[in-house]
Amino acid sequence: MxxxxxxxxxxxxxxxxxxxxxxxxxxxxxxxxxxxxxxxxxxxxxxxxxxxxxxxxxxxxxxxxxxxxxxxxxxxxxxxxxxxxxLGDGAEIELKPQTIMMVGLYGNGKTTTCGKLAAYFQKRGLRTALIAGDTHRPAAYEQLEQVAEEAGVPVYGSPDAKKAPQVVRKGMERFKDYDIIIIDTSGRHSLEKELIKEIKYIKRVANPDEIILTIDATVGQQAGPQAKAFHDAVGVTKTIITKLDGSAKGGGALSAVAATDAPVIFVGTGERIRDMESFEPTRFISRLLGMGDLKGLLEKAEEVVDEEKAEKTAKKMLAGEFDLKDMYEQMEMLAGVGPLQKIMDMLPLGGGRISEEEMLDTQHKLKAFRVIMDSMTEWEMENPDSIKRERVSRIARGSGKSPKDIKDLLSHYKKAKKAIKGFSGNRKMRKQIMKQLEEGKLNF
Ligand SMILES: Nc1nc2c(ncn2[C@@H]2O[C@H](COP(=O)(O)OP(=O)(O)O)[C@@H](O)[C@H]2O)c(=O)[nH]1
Ligand SMILES: [Mg+2]
CATH class of the missing domain: 1.20.120.140 (SRP54, nucleotide-binding domain)
Structure with a gap:
């Protein structure tokens, strides 16, 4: 294979x-x-x-x-x-109202992934609904209904429906006030003419913003041509690789991504609704290369990478660039002694010893922040200053917190950023720290 x-x-x-x-x-x-x-x-x-x-x-x-x-x-x-x-830097699906159509061959994980995606959006505060556009398999509707229930979203369709495009048209009407509509489609065992005709028809009816191809990681040789055929028929915009938890390490998926240029947004890592992970090209390739087996050998290499990362973060902080991810990382490091503490230690008296109490408080806050940050996108984490009213309420809805909690997090972030700017604005000190960093004297 x-x-x-x-x-x-x-x-x-x-x-x-x-x-x-x-x-x-x-x-x-x-x-x-x-x-x-x-x-x-x-x-x-x-x-x-x-x-x-x-x-x-x-x-x-x-x-x-x-x-x-x-x-x-x-x-x-x-x-x-x-x-x-x-594989690129990893792409994301936008958190905005949109219609999503799933495509892929039979058994590649479309229906399962519909449920996973619905849960993903719902958790992030977008009202989500599913449409059962697979009218070929008798049990298809029940299967979708089951995943919809798990995700806590409604589903439109019927076990007896015969014409998928009709179901989709009615479903779109029913859910027109929803933020996210996800359409499940049927697969067949091969790319028959009938299937192509049907998904083209559904595309016309639904006019989806995204067409997501699910591709089974265990499909080898055919992955590329399969992806290409779907792409030629309807234009695939994103890819989700499923069953990456299985024994095959998904080499065929590389060809699929190359064939469509539609970036991988998630990978399926199991049958349950929560078994979906954001796609990280680095981790994926590590699995492919068998980095696990090479752990000993590469440990040193990884240490270097870690050091580089810590150094990069510190430099970023000194330059006054600092996002929510950095803040979270720093807060995590506060439990031990991280770069922030080291830099704080270099500040003149009173510069910022962190007390036991503050540390506990930090751990407490961390937990709450984690929950909130889980309902944010990568983009929001990187651009916290852009999180305004609508995003605040969406994140609050998704995380089950109050808008005030979200605002507290943002204000904590602003304070941290200001503090960092404050001492990075002290040129003499900044030069001193930079010099130590460069000379490798400040080891993390
Ligand atoms: N191990 C594993 N199984 C999966 C994954 N995604 C789907 N499956 C299983 O693959 C089978 C086919 O999935 P289904 O969603 O029905 O595929 P569809 O025909 O494309 O709708 C089911 O038994 C799923 O439980 C995954 O990421 N990992
Ligand atoms: Mg299905």
Missing amino acids: AADKLKDGLRNAVKRIVNANHIDKTLVDEVVKDLQRTMIEADMNVLLAKKLTEKLRERALTEKPPAGMTSREHVIRIIHEEFVGI
């Missing part, structure tokens, strides 16, 4: 690098050639495979490993980064 091939090929490349006496041009060339063959055999787009491996080769031959990392670890890290690059 393609997924296994890709996985094996990647792992062999990694193994070769690990076992090499030293990294030289011959080895890099061989590994790159192997990788290219593996990718093409695994049904990946040839141009994509070429582009990726060329970049890999160039980086492996020219870049120097950062301090504390061997050249072996460095090359593996480059492979990892370049594969992550194909």
